[in-house]
Amino acid sequence: PAAGAHGDRGLAFPTAGEPSALVLCADGTLVTRELRDLTVNVTSASDPGGQVGVVTAVYYTELDLIQLNGAVREEEAAAAEARPPVVVARGVSPGELRRVRELCYGDWVVSGPWLGVVVTVFVNVDVLFDDGAVCRVDWGSAAMANLAAKAPDRAYVPYRNSRYYPGKRVVAGDHQPSTRVEGTVCKVTTAAVLVYWLASAHLGADRGRVRAGGVGDHCFFRNPRPHGCRDDDQTTRAEFERSVCVAEVRTTVDVLWQDGTRRRGVPSASLEPFAGLNDYDFFPGERVVVAGAGEAGDVDGGGEARVGVVRSHDCRDHTVRWSWLKPSSPSPASCEVECGDETVSAYDILRTDNDIFYGCVVVRLPSPPGSSAAAGTRRQRNISWVGYVSDLCDGHVQVRWLDGNTSKPHEKEDHQELATTDGGVTTTLLIERQADNNREGDHDSTDDGIQGQEDDGGGGGDPAEEAKVAVDAAGASVEDLLRFLQFDVVQSPSDHHYPSDMEQGAAVGRKWTKRVQNEWKILQNNLPETIYVRAFEDRMDLLRAAMVGAAGTPYQDGLFFFDLQLPPSYPAAPPQVCYRSFGLCVNPNLDKSGTVCLSLLDTFDGEGPEVWSPANSSILQVVVSIQGLVLTEQPYYNEAGYEELLGTPQGARNALPYAENAYLLTLRTMLHLLRRPPAGFEAFVEGHFRRRGRLVLRACAAYMRTGCRVGSLDGEARAPPARSGERRCSKGFALALAGTMPQLIEAFVDIGAEECEQFRQFAVPASATL
Numbered sequence: 001p002a003a004g005a006h007g008d009r010g011l012a013f014p015t016a017g018e019p020s021a022l023v024l025c026a027d028g029t030l031v032t033r034e035l036r037d038l039t040v041n042v043t044s045a046s047d048p049g050g051q052v053g054v055v056t057a058v059y060y061t062e063l064d065l066i067q068l069n070g071a072v073r074e075e076e077a078a079a080a081e082a083r084p085p086v087v088v089a090r091g092v093s094p095g096e097l098r099r100v101r102e103l104c105y106g107d108w109v110v111s112g113p114w115l116g117v118v119v120t121v122f123v124n125v126d127v128l129f130d131d132g133a134v135c136r137v138d139w140g141s142a143a144m145a146n147l148a149a150k151a152p153d154r155a156y157v158p159y160r161n162s163r164y165y166p167g168k169r170v171v172a173g174d175h176q177p178s179t180r181v182e183g184t185v186c187k188v189t190t191a192a193v194l195v196y197w198l199a200s201a202h203l204g205a206d207r208g209r210v211r212a213g214g215v216g217d218h219c220f221f222r223n224p225r226p227h228g229c230r231d232d233d234q235t236t237r238a239e240f241e242r243s244v245c246v247a248e249v250r251t252t253v254d255v256l257w258q259d260g261t262r263r264r265g266v267p268s269a270s271l272e273p274f275a276g277l278n279d280y281d282f283f284p285g286e287r288v289v290v291a292g293a294g295e296a297g298d299v300d301g302g303g304e305a306r307v308g309v310v311r312s313h314d315c316r317d318h319t320v321r322w323s324w325l326k327p328s329s330p331s332p333a334s335c336e337v338e339c340g341d342e343t344v345s346a347y348d349i350l351r352t353d354n355d356i357f358y359g360c361v362v363v364r365l366p367s368p369p370g371s372s373a374a375a376g377t378r379r380q381r382n383i384s385w386v387g388y389v390s391d392l393c394d395g396h397v398q399v400r401w402l403d404g405n406t407s408k409p410h411e412k413e414d415h416q417e418l419a420t421t422d423g424g425v426t427t428t429l430l431i432e433r434q435a436d437n438n439r440e441g442d443h444d445s446t447d448d449g450i451q452g453q454e455d456d457g458g459g460g461g462d463p464a465e466e467a468k469v470a471v472d473a474a475g476a477s478v479e480d481l482l483r484f485l486q487f488d489v490v491q492s493p494s495d496h497h498y499p500s501d502m503e504q505g506a507a508v509g510r511k512w513t514k515r516v517q518n519e520w521k522i523l524q525n526n527l528p529e530t531i532y533v534r535a536f537e538d539r540m541d542l543l544r545a546a547m548v549g550a551a552g553t554p555y556q557d558g559l560f561f562f563d564l565q566l567p568p569s570y571p572a573a574p575p576q577v578c579y580r581s582f583g584l585c586v587n588p589n590l591d592k593s594g595t596v597c598l599s600l601l602d603t604f605d606g607e608g609p610e611v612w613s614p615a616n617s618s619i620l621q622v623v624v625s626i627q628g629l630v631l632t633e634q635p636y637y638n639e640a641g642y643e644e645l646l647g648t649p650q651g652a653r654n655a656l657p658y659a660e661n662a663y664l665l666t667l668r669t670m671l672h673l674l675r676r677p678p679a680g681f682e683a684f685v686e687g688h689f690r691r692r693g694r695l696v697l698r699a700c701a702a703y704m705r706t707g708c709r710v711g712s713l714d715g716e717a718r719a720p721p722a723r724s725g726e727r728r729c730s731k732g733f734a735l736a737l738a739g740t741m742p743q744l745i746e747a748f749v750d751i752g753a754e755e756c757e758q759f760r761q762f763a764v765p766a767s768a769t770l
Contacts, residue, residue, distance in 0.1 A: 051315040052274050054283055054358045057254040062091045064248035088244050097219040100165045100188050100243050110383050113200050120194040125164045129183035139191045147172050164188050165218040167242040186240035199363040218243040260284045260312035276650035280346040280657045282313040282320050285392025288349040311341055318346040318657055318732030337394050345736035347661050356397055360389045484684045487524040492536035493679030497563035497578040508568050515571055516540050519619045531623050534680055541566045546681055547627045551715040554659045555631045557692045558666040561678050574601050574612035582672040586665045588639040589630045600625050633711050635662050659710045660733040667740050674747045686751050693748030697759040700741055704734045704762055
């Protein structure tokens with residue numbers, strides 16, 4: 001619930017059909033709250049730009065327990081349901097308790113040399129019926145299928161805890177009132193367990209799943225306490241122990257924050273779980289490489305990628321302090337750090353394929369046969385081969401084994417290696433609650449001299465220069481019409497994505513041909529000024545489209561190419577579309593492989609007018625939709641389900657870095673296109689950047705100097721007036737721009753773009769930023 005006199009944590013008991021719920025607060029007080037005021041599993045903080053931490057150790061956990069009031073007799077049921085739950089005990093250690101079910105979903109289990117995680121637990125339920133009979137209901141039986149709760153489950157969380165527990169009122173039988181029999185659960189036993197085996201002491205590891213537990217769990221005291229947990233009617237009823245329910249969990253943990261600081265003994269109540277990490281969040285100890293290094297044909301050059309280790313990450317500035325690792329490091333568990341640290345943009349580095357991370361469950365593989373270590377290793381009766389990553393110290397992996405020992409495997413046994421399960425299986429990410437004075441937009445707009453200075457494109461520039469820009473912009477569209485038509489029919493290119501999928505005229509007839517010719521006519525007469533299409537007379541099933549990124553988006557002045565193919569069943573089926581990505585993911589809807597995710601293409605969920613209609617949809621609608629619905633101002637929210645994050649702290653925290661990186665990738669796409677323009681569009685690509693290259697560089701300079709938000713510039717790359725409280729672009733973004741500008745300047749100068757040399761003052765050699 002919302003913070004109030006009794007705190008902001010508790011266990012809610014909603015009533016079916018009611019807009020409110022009874023809440024047992026952490027201090028034991030019972031209050032009523034509207035359901036809309038309750039929050040469950042909060043994953044955001046008051047500060048959208050707050051740094052994230054990872055739990056590295058748990059000191060202790062305390063539990064507060066309640067008893068959910070039930071009744072054994074039928075006549076007592078109504079009164080029992082009306083009574084509030086009873087506080088049984090506070091500050092109980094988990095070691096004093098045993099769960100109703102021995103195993104629960106997400107538990108780690110070991111069987112001989114195998115490590116696994118529980119996926120499903122099947123239980124048998126003993127029911128004390130109102131007539132005094134005790135019957136066992138076996139899992140998988142028809143009787144179990146007909147067993148149901150007498151009242152709505154208050155604390156049951158699917159997959160987390162047991163639906164049935166001693167003291168729970170149930171109804172057995174079918175849905176006919178005459179055959180329904182009521183009773184009380186008196187015992188729950190585990191009948192079978194489905195386990196997903198993740199790793200072997202001999203064979204290594206596979207991927208894992210998530211663990212569960214916490215508030216809402218049902219359990220017993222190992223040594224029963226006199227808290228009224230047993231049935232009082234001992235003369236006429238079978239005696240059974242009632243379970244208690246976990247209402248509150250208090251844990252003290254150690255946290256490693258992204259900036260490299262460690263806090264020990266942090267109360268869990270001061271932290272909030274966080275599940276909104278983006279690709280530009282890094283943690284101390286992670287291994288990273290320079291983005292693009294070693295990729296064939298990449299504009300940044302080739303060569304073997306050097307690996308570094310993260311020292312700290314500034315989540316506001318999107319900068320990372322790192323150290324290089326010596327190339328001789330032999331394995332993910334072993335490394336040697338070179339002296340000296342460097343600060344780079346978070347957009348200029350990528351994580352390595354190494355998936356070892358804090359909290360990751362690992363197994364130690366056996367020694368080679370015949371070695372001395374192998375001769376002395378016996379694993380059949382111990383679990384010392386299973387552990388979890390407790391720290392990443394200067395790139396070294398520190399593991400705490402289940403026998404209580406801690407080691408850095410490579411230091412003791414160089415011949416042994418680690419095999420990891422999923423890196424995120426047991427990792428808990430937390431974000432610290434921040435004071436209101438640290439909300440976004442409050443950071444200084446003049447940090448490091450990059451922001452707050454007047455820019456050529458930031459307003460107030462030379463009137464003569466602005467007039468020249470206006471003339472250039474006005475004349476550009478006329479020149480395009482004279483030199484490169486928006487629509488034309490030419491010969492098919494050899495580099496089309498669908499070159500040989502269908503020969504001309506195969507499996508098509510006059511009706512198909514007439515429809516395609518009609519599509520050509522629609523395109524010729526209705527294309528927007530920033531979309532260009534080529535059809536092919538020798539391959540009527542193919543098209544190629546080019547789009548200019550709109551002002552006010554991260555894609556401003558960029559060029560984006562799409563190859564289309566009309567299937568033989570067209571228009572019954574939509575066209576196939578492939579984006580020329582150069583291996584860069586500039587948008588959630590434009591995959592690196594070239595897949596375009598759009599409802600109109602049946603590659604994304606949609607309904608009504610969003611999906612393809614043979615009678616009403618057209619190629620024009622496809623290309624306009626891509627430009628208008630995909631290449632948008634805030635592409636982060638294009639990801640499936642992310643539109644719900646609009647206006648939330650998590651959305652605000654991640655939308656800005658996504659837009660900044662989308663702009664950087666758009667610049668890299670420009671360089672790729674200048675080196676390898678699509679066939680038939682060579683003159684168009686060169687002419688576009690010869691006219692607009694100066695404005696692309698002007699936009700980069702505006703972002704670096706004024707710090708304005710990405711996508712806020714007008715068509716002439718002029719920055720808007722600064723607004724109080726508006727979130728600005730990051731220092732990491734400015735660093736990445738400074739490293740990219742030298743390549744842009746050289747590329748634009750090579751094609752004859754004018755007035756580009758003046759921007760060298762903003763650029764630094766790429767090597768200086770890495």
